[in-house]
Amino acid sequence: MNAALKRLLVGCVATAFMAATAAAQQTPPQPGPPRPFQLPTPTTITLDNGVQATFLDFGVVPKVSIAIAVRSGALNEGGKTWLSDLTSELMQEGTAGRTAEQIAQAAALMGGQLGIGAGADETSLSLDVLSEYSADAVGLLAEILTQPKLPASELPRIKQNYLRNLSVALTQPQSIAGAAFAEALYPGHPYGKSFPTAAQLQSYTIDDIKNYYDSNFGARRTHVYVAGKFDHALVEKAIRDHLGQWREGPEPLKMPPAASVPRTVKLIDRPGAPQSTLRVGLRVIDPTQPDFMSLSVANTLLGGVLTSRITMNLREAKGWAYSPGSGLGTNYHQASWAESADVKAAATGPALTEIFKEIDLLRAQPPTEQELTSIKNYRNGIFVMSNSTRGGLLGQLAFMSLQELPADWLTTFVERLYAVTPEQITQATHQYLDPTKMSVVVVGDMKSVRKQIQAVQPLHGALPK
């Protein structure tokens, strides 16, 4: 951290304090000057076939995290929802050289456990092991990635597991609300499709999976991340040996969702539910846009932390909810904002009104310097914390790579964070968080809560019949 920024931090912290202690008999001591925080510098290589690899020497404990991200996920399923998940599941069921059991045992012998999962844009493989096994871990991950057996014999069992998980997910109010909300924001696009039907899931064949794997997995979509304590030369050699000869495969698929959609209000009945599960939000600018930092800080101030306005209102003032919160969700060059809350059934309508009231207030009136500084300090603390672990650093690097952010995005983060002004917060909230454009999902006992929702002013005219 540079000297100017250090001074800035000290100044900010002092301002935040005056408010905190105004009414107190005794006042807490002021913090000392921030200690320098040095981000480690990553290096990246690109193999001839297109595989990229990023290395980050970090930490003091003898461990290393390795993650491989492949640009293929829900986006690439061709309408067969969860096909990417089934594929990632089946990739763990053996390779040309090892059975599923041997894969699991090899990982355990290195002190780790294989993680593999499909997201909207990417499939990720990861392994966190004792440092002495760095190169072995690369070899194991590469083998699973490039030579999966995808055995037909295991598919019925895995499908049965997915059918069971689907039936459970469809009884969880948060999953139901999340799926309805995603569909409201991205209708007709894979980003909006959270669940297949049971019949659809049943219909997938081993050929569907093999076709999906063959047409989507390859070097040009693959990025390896290594962070922790490791022998750089050995690990680089392992990456070149195990992935350097892999087929190039296609470039990442670009399939952006339709530009804008009108808002939807969905009321989903859950008879007898003692709480209503709420999702309120809309699509917003993506992380490559200059205003994204302002919007992101606005989110923290509105609902992104315990001391945020909506959370303090619903929880600490009203006692209507336990852990309400807002967040920005991102996909490739896409983002959405949502407030999520499980509120006391009798307070469903009033809670929606309070959420909109807090948003409108911030749209109309800039926060004080003091409130904003406190939020920035919190974000700075989170930044330091999350970049002080192998996993956190890997996550940041993978995010930057997926979003194609500039190389200095991480190193300029704190500077850009502290440059946000109260006016920019209000401007961003005004421009991007308009309650009359927000989609709303309520999962609750409609017999008792529908009337309350009808009374919420910003929803007038938008309720389903």
Add this chain to the structure above:
Amino acid sequence: MSRMKLVVAAMFALAGCATQQAAPPPTPTPAPAPPAKAPVAALNVPVDYYKLPNGLRVVLSEDHSVPVATVAVYYNIGFRLEPKDRTGFAHLFEHLMFQGSANLAKGQFFKIVQGLGGQLNGSTRFDFTNYYEAFPSNALQTMLWVEADRMRSLAITQENLVNQQGVVKEEVKVNVLNQPYGGFPWLQLPQYANENWYNAHNFYGDLQHIDAATLDEARAFFNTYYVPGNAVLVVAGDFDAAQTKGWITQNFATIPSRPVPPIPDISEPQQTKEKHASMTDALAPRPALAIGYHVPPRWTPEHFAFGLIDEILLQGDASRLHRDLVQKRGYTDDISGGINLLGNMFNYSGPMLWSASLVHDPSTTDAQIMAAFDENIERIRTEPVTQEELDRARRTIRSQLYDLVGSSTRLGLVDLLACFALFDDDPARINRIEAEFAKVTPELVQRTAREYLRPENRTVLTVEAGKQEGAAQ
């Protein structure tokens, strides 16, 4: 304020998940296992332990690798120790500790900590309630001040009590009452498996009990349990020891000493026959099953052996139960559990369960599941585990121990230091964990399995699915 259940993930879970085959597996040509490498140095966490005249125990653990630090205060009052007829009181009180003091109005605690870049939380567990802040290290003096401030002068109003009663009731709804498998098995299983009220009551609290709590009761609870002699303060991370000790003296040593409350008798009578219980979950679409066994006393050779049994049987994709029930038989996609579902094998003091649970299809019967489960149990009771399995389990544990130190919030590290100080008066034993595991032999594993994995020592809880298929959205 914490989710009682979900904080577990953030803690050091020696209880993990692993598997291996029960029946002889179809063994293809074995691929080469990673060769054993020269082991790296054993865990050596710096531990500076002392007591203040008022009885407060203090543990310091210095590490300057990143400019962050963690402060934690653990009080020796957990949910199983709470007074009878006030179920859920320990947890409700945890919420009240954030509601203001003589010096800070409601909300200021949150604002100060988060406004300095800190994360904070509290949680209630079997034998302790804890509070922590993880923050950029320049804020340490302030964090010590705010923790001492509430230990000295908590001030709760009727209005704030009512507010948090509301919040806690919504917490119980979101985690239990409006959730399929809510509270299964972590909240329900102990109620069936234990006999002593302290181990067998509803820890989250009946909603009527939560509503019935009064301000006077809260004050009495604070005066009884939140005394310096019943607590441990841990500071870990980037700090200057001499300066920090000065701040600790200044802030904490001036808190008056008060009597330390006795711990109630939480012992469990030895179980003599297998127990079965069944419940219907109106929100759940598929049946589920949990099995719980009483475990050996903590920090005994058998307890460490049981920790390795847990690794070998249950933790991770390579474990025996996973290999058999998930991989081979396809009864479920996940069988999980461990010693102490709300923590790990060290952060409690008293009787404890080891448990395993799974969700399955109606086409798989409870009898089928139990038969398969018992095959694995019988195998570990009758056949010695292989040296390779033992080594693998120990290596996983070593890997997890390093993560205690490598974490930026250090919550797992401060948790073990605090519990070893609070329950054992010996936080430095964190550095002896590996050595204790190293002493365990295949014979001890078998002897421990034979003694503790007896059917008479267990409770089987089945959940009937009360939700019709397809009735969901």
